[in-house]
Amino acid sequence: MSNMSNLEYSIQNNDDDDDRLEFMSPTEEAYTDFYTAYDYFNSFLFSNQLPDCLITMQRSRRSRGFFASERFGHRQRNTEIVDEIALNPATFINRTDREICSTLVHEMVHQWQHHFGKPSRRGYHNKQWAAKMVQIGLIPSHSGEPGGKQTGQSVTHYVQENGLYDTKWKLLAASGFSLNYQDRCSAQPIEPKKIKVRYACPVCSIHVWGKPELQISCLDCGQQMK
Numbered sequence: 001m002s003n004m005s006n007l008e009y010s011i012q013n014n015d016d017d018d019d020r021l022e023f024m025s026p027t028e029e030a031y032t033d034f035y036t037a038y039d040y041f042n043s044f045l046f047s048n049q050l051p052d053c054l055i056t057m058q059r060s061r062r063s064r065g066f067f068a069s070e071r072f073g074h075r076q077r078n079t080e081i082v083d084e085i086a087l088n089p090a091t092f093i094n095r096t097d098r099e100i101c102s103t104l105v106h107e108m109v110h111q112w113q114h115h116f117g118k119p120s121r122r123g124y125h126n127k128q129w130a131a132k133m134v135q136i137g138l139i140p141s142h143s144g145e146p147g148g149k150q151t152g153q154s155v156t157h158y159v160q161e162n163g164l165y166d167t168k169w170k171l172l173a174a175s176g177f178s179l180n181y182q183d184r185c186s187a188q189p190i191e192p193k194k195i196k197v198r199y200a201c202p203v204c205s206i207h208v209w210g211k212p213e214l215q216i217s218c219l220d221c222g223q224q225m226k
Contacts, residue, residue: 030181031055034087037101037172037179041108044168045136050111053083055104059183064091064103064156067110083111092182098169100179102138102159109133125155137163199225 024032034055042050054072064087071084085107092100109132113119120126130140130150137160141148144156159166200207201218208225210216216225 026181030057030179033177033179034104036177037104038085038108040172041101041105041165041168045105045164046108046112049116050108051083051115053085053111056084056086057089058086059090060086060088064088065107067107067114069111069114083114085111089181089183090185092179097173097177097179098159098166101169101172102157102165105136105165106133106138106157109136109138124153125151127151130155133157134160135164137165137167201225 038053038055042048058066060066066086068084068086070081072082074080074082085104087100087103087107091103109129110119112132113129117128117132118126119129125140127150133140134150138157139146139160140150140155140157142150142152142155144158146158149155159169196209197212198207198209199214199216201221201223202225203221203223204218206218206220208216217223218225
């Protein structure tokens with residue numbers, strides 16, 4: 001991981017770099033772009049705390065990306081274990097580079113919490129995660145709009161105008177950075193995931209399924225179902 005001493009980050013564009021870009025494979029170009037963004041935001045939003053991870057592209061019906069801790073191991077260096085951050089290329093369509101990179105940073109916050117905080121159950125966005133998101137200028141919202149719930153199983157975000165992320169993104173974009181590959185298939189809107197939980201009577205063990213935080217009682221036993 002590089003250590004950047006200057007506040008302003010820039011990408012050098014010279015003749016040698018331009019010549020090299022002409023001979024980059026699609027794989028090299030796409031993943032170089034992702035890692036450039038990861039390295040940049042790790043420096044300016046996380047003080048270079050985050051360990052290197054493996055960035056992948058994976059299609060998903062319900063998410064723009066995900067974080068998976070300690071997902072990969074090295075085949076020769078047996079002690080090397082790294083996290084995964086996956087981005088969904090089907091959701092790049094009709095979204096700006098600023099929005100796509102904000103998804104990357106969203107997952108980096110999950111990575112930060114895994115290593116330095118206290119994450120809840122898998123996929124749950126708790127108050128600590130939400131507070132870190134707000135700190136770096138990404139506002140959690142289950143609807144993606146102001147006023148949405150900031151915690152829960154299915155939470156996205158919106159970018160705070162002139163917040164920390166937005167400010168650093170503008171510097172990166174001004175350097176000429178761009179993401180150039182996306183899925184050619186039409187992206188389907190991501191619907192909020194419908195979460196149901198199982199409630200059971202502590203006496204007779206009858207059970208029902210319903211939305212979280214319901215108050216349900218068993219009529220036969222007169223007991224609140226848990």
